[in-house]
Amino acid sequence: MTTLAIGLYDHFTALDAIGPYQVLSNIPDVTTVVCAAERGVVPDDNSLMKFDVEHTFDDVPRPDVLLVPGGFITRKIAEEGHPIVDWIAAAHPHTTWTTSVCTGALLLGAAGILDGLEATTHWASYDHLAGYGATPTAERVVRQGKIITGAGVSAGIDMALTLAAELAGPEVAQAIQLGIEYDPQPPFDSGSPAKAPAEILELVQAISFDGD
């Protein structure tokens, strides 16, 4: 059995965690553990979706696969310190895969494991990622050895399918993709700074939609 630990913290972005969760929890022989610093309710970044978490980081000190979602608050807790950063730092030497979605990469960075590596994060947080010694890379999914980082929020699904293929083979990954009917057809082509209309990019930058 492979243990997958999804580490949550107050004000994470829900889709960052649930996208990969829906992919990875479907892999046969993967045991998924949702955990946080303490048992209890963990609110998402707008405090409308609340998660009842039954396991602590101490319950899963040595997961095979570690997954860290992002959230607006990551910049703050990456700088100030947080139990999830300590957990990542202690667990990473023993993992098979250490992964992040969006600004979860800042927490990997704060744990000291991205120094000198290429990595990705939400497009608005490249500079912050660079502050941890990483080389920000505008790719959907970046793999460096056993570390896989995904771009912003929705990229967790693509990251997780990549990881599923590594864990269980491409057939299982494709079966999961079919199971969740992941045949994306966005009604607009505005999902990256390179593709979005200039006025949309300016709008999003103006409202500081960075770091989620």
Added chain:
Amino acid sequence: MTTLAIGLYDHFTALDAIGPYQVLSNIPDVTTVVCAAERGVVPDDNSLMKFDVEHTFDDVPRPDVLLVPGGFITRKIAEEGHPIVDWIAAAHPHTTWTTSVCTGALLLGAAGILDGLEATTHWASYDHLAGYGATPTAERVVRQGKIITGAGVSAGIDMALTLAAELAGPEVAQAIQLGIEYDPQPPFDSGSPAKAPAEILELVQAISFDGD
């Protein structure tokens, strides 16, 4: 203000709800209410992700926008009856938009609102959807008047961006798409029965990955 009510029930599929939630809760002037038959913990379809729900259906009898996720259990509760079906039936005449993701469409069907209409659902549930008088349509997002149905699981993100453009205009929808960096790049092209390799389709059908 527009009130968006996301109706949950035990054993719904987490991504069905969280995908659209992440899009729609970002729309200015939308108030999002996550609700269920009773307050308390609502587990997802594999009981690993647990949601602490603070509002009941009775708290939001007249939402402007009603959103119903799917889950393996929908076939059963659509046939047997369930408070969410009663809520949909009572609320729908007053909504601006009534929407579903995946097999949430079976619950709309059970509420009697899809008879004679085109609709979509998870690809493995077309026959069940037809049982409610709907014409199953293999499109990612199907709109009939004020009813919008999305295909399986991950299609909720595309459905929600379509709805966001209706609620707040295409600029806001594109800004949200950029905010969640929704520039999908699946590592495989296996997300629909028409695209998946035959052996993958047979594998998924054999393990009854239907109805989620």
